[in-house]
Amino acid sequence: MRQLRQQRRQTASALSSPQGLLSPINRVPRSKRADELLELVHALHDIEHEEAVLNEVEKQLSEDPNYQTAGQVRAPSRLYARANAILSAFHWSPRVAPPPHESHSFTWNARTAESDWQNRFVFWVLNQHAKGNASLIRTCRNCHKWFYAITNHQLHCSDPCRQHFHSTDKKFKEKRRLYMRRFRKEQRSRNQRQSRYSRLQIAEGESRTSRVSKKGRQGK
Numbered sequence: 232m233r234q235l236r237q238q239r240r241q242t243a244s245a246l247s248s249p250q251g252l253l254s255p256i257n258r259v260p261r262s263k264r265a266d267e268l269l270e271l272v273h274a275l276h277d278i279e280h281e282e283a284v285l286n287e288v289e290k291q292l293s294e295d296p297n298y299q300t301a302g303q304v305r306a307p308s309r310l311y312a313r314a315n316a317i318l319s320a321f322h323w324s325p326r327v328a329p330p331p332h333e334s335h336s337f338t339w340n341a342r343t344a345e346s347d348w349q350n351r352f353v354f355w356v357l358n359q360h361a362k363g364n365a366s367l368i369r370t371c372r373n374c375h376k377w378f379y380a381i382t383n384h385q386l387h388c389s390d391p392c393r394q395h396f397h398s399t400d401k402k403f404k405e406k407r408r409l410y411m412r413r414f415r416k417e418q419r420s421r422n423q424r425q426s427r428y429s430r431l432q433i434a435e436g437e438s439r440t441s442r443v444s445k446k447g448r449q450g451k
Contacts, residue, residue, distance in 0.1 A: 236381055239367075243379040247388070252352050253368075257376045262345070267317055268352055269377075274314040275356065275365035281306035323350050372396050 246253045256265045285304040293300045359365045367380040373392035387393035397403045 239379070239381045243381055246379045252348070252355055253377050253379065255348055255352075264320075264345070264349055267320060268349065268356075271314060271317045271353070272356060272365065272368050274310065274317060275360045278306045278310045278314065279360070279363060279366050281310060318353065321349060321353055 245251055248254070255262070256269060258265070261269075282305060285306070289301060289304050292298045356365065356368065359368065367383070368377065369380055369386075370377055371388040371392050372386045373396040374388065376388055378388035387396060
């Protein structure tokens with residue numbers, strides 16, 4: 232688990248760098264093709280979510296011995312059609328090149344830097360989807376930039392964004408206010424109990440001192 236998190240952290244850092252794959256989709260304004268690629272990401276999100284829900288239902292139903300399981304459940308074909316319609320706009324062009332250690336080879340680089348980025352982005356996103364990780368490509372709740380999450384529950388691209396969001400979020404402020412009110416009430420109760428205990432200790436000490444003093448006088 233620790234190794235996986237470290238790998239994701241390195242991947243997230245590389246993707247968010249100025250030369251990273253996520254940099255073009257975080258530019259303002261975004262290009263039309265970048266918007267299309269984000270539509271692809273959303274489509275893959277929907278596919279993963281739908282299949283996760285359907286397979287969870289299938290898992291619960293399969294606990295009944297009388298239920299005939301359908302095995303792996305797939306998302307509706309319309310979701311795949313939506314993703315493929317977006318992908319149909321992208322075309323890769325083969326390029327023959329002689330790498331240093333091979334006599335013959337070819338690559339699928341595009342004709343321009345922009346289209347080359349598009350091809351690499353599509354290749355990477357589809358590989359993430361194949362691993363079930365397309366949902367890790369998400370937007371920050373604070374700055375709304377796209378980032379690659381290190382953990383499944385991560386909602387902010389960085390600690391400063393997380394802290395800023397919570398400091399300005401109305402629900403968090405209300406939750407914080409109620410917490411502090413409860414904390415102060417409990418603190419007052421503890422202080423009152425401590426004060427009563429201290430007074431009791433002082434009274435008992437004075438009482439013992441008085442008894443000892445009285446016994447001393449009677450002894451004389």
